[in-house]
Amino acid sequence: MHRAYFLRVAMVMIFLFQKGTIREKLRGVVRLTFEHSKNLALFVGVYKSVLAVLRANQRSLGEHVATEVGKPGAHWHAAVAGGIGGYLVWGRYSGVNYQIVMYLMSRALISLVRVLAAKGYQPFAQHQFKHVYPLLATVVWAGVMWLYENEPATLHPSLLKSMEYLYDESCHWKDGLVEFLPSPATTTVLLLTWMQL
Known part of the structure; x- marks a missing residue:
């Protein structure tokens, strides 16, 4: 996932679903x-x-390595290196990970598949x-909506928060006509879209 993409996603998610001042939200974007x-x-x-370690081991065993440096010397090397990296780096739970x-x-x-x-x-x-x-989309959306309506505690907190905003909070007009004005999140999305043009 490219960092510029993640930055845009983080901005939208924080500005849309997090509470706090603009400064606190910007700090959150920078931190994430x-x-x-x-x-x-x-x-x-x-x-x-x-x-590199697997490649050196392969050579020390007298095996020929046909790929260039930085690439897996054997098909299984990518899985082993990815698994070790996944465990060491992404294995610690955080919202980003x-x-x-x-x-x-x-x-x-x-x-x-x-x-x-x-x-x-x-x-x-x-x-x-x-x-x-179409079947994949049907099953995914049917499943997530069933979970939301029947077992919401099983959903990830950020997903649950966004679903509550979309499907529950949107049913009530707590601010009257102000609800029709663009939110800070909508304004952010529009600005980000405009900046890419």
Whole structure:
């Protein structure tokens, strides 16, 4: 996940769902962005170091290494280095780490299904992603809405907070006509969108 993307997400999430002054919210954005950037840098360092150790071990055993430095010497090296880095860097629970792991898990699962389909494994090979995607969206949204309405304590606090805002707090006009004015979050999103043009 690119840090500029994370910065935009952190800004929107903090300005939309966190309470506090603009200064406190900006400090939160800086803190979360720093944690994200620091963890990415640490992970890359651990990953590359483990790859180097595995590569040196492979050579010490007299095996030929055909890949360039910084790349896995064998297919399994990436999994071992990723697992060690994942445990050491992302294994400590924090809001940032949780978001990154969830982000990667969803994409990795979709990629795994695509690999299985490309290699001819059933039932994955008999379905095209564009035909299965509507079912995926249906199951995910049905599941999360059922959890929200019936087992909300099981949802991650940030997801629960955003769902409460969207599905419960939006049912009541506590501020009257002021509700129709753009919120600080909406203004932030509009500014970020405008700045990218």
